[in-house]
């Protein structure tokens with residue numbers, strides 16, 4: 412039972428060592444600041460940042476300066492819609508995400524698979540997903556890729572962040588789902604119809620790429 416105390420102390424230390432108030436943590440070596448009241452959630456948030464950065468760097472992407480992650484106890488009409496686990500507000504450079512406990516509760520009735528959150532690593536992958544949106548947004552300048560490509564890359568980053576064994580189990584319900592065959596199949600309509608199928612088909616498609624870095628640079632090039 413030492414662990415909760417250690418975690419609380421870590422947060423408090425953050426408070427004493429900088430301009431960080433209780434419930435906030437600036438992740439080590441990153442400019443991301445996480446706001447939340449559950450210490451384990453905040454620390455897991457920083458783990459998600461590390462994991463996302465590891466995935467982005469070889470692809471030439473990075474998390475922009477000044478991103479904040481707001482851990483929310485509940486969905487809120489103007490910030491996080493009823494169907495959303497998380498989102499990214501590009502104007503405010505802010506990610507909002509349900510706390511782990513709230514996310515588990517909000518998704519417990521969902522079908523088994525990507526939409527039912529039951530572990531912290533699974534929850535953390537949703538933060539990686541939103542961080543992918545920040546990285547693409549920061550890197551795309553005047554003209555950005557389509558929303559479908561945004562979601563493709565966010566899904567790939569999210570699934571790639573999961574431990575291999577857990578990912579294998581999560582993908583069991585989708586074992587018969589084929590990868591996207593061509594970029595023209597990766598559409599916002601498909602995403603809207605079934606975001607989890609979209610995510611799995613994207614991930615399987617990405618796995619087939621012989622040079623993922625070159626592929627990402629190509630698909631993230633401005634669409635117009």
Ligand SMILES: [Zn+2]
Pocket residue numbers: 540544561562565
């Ligand atoms: Zn997304």
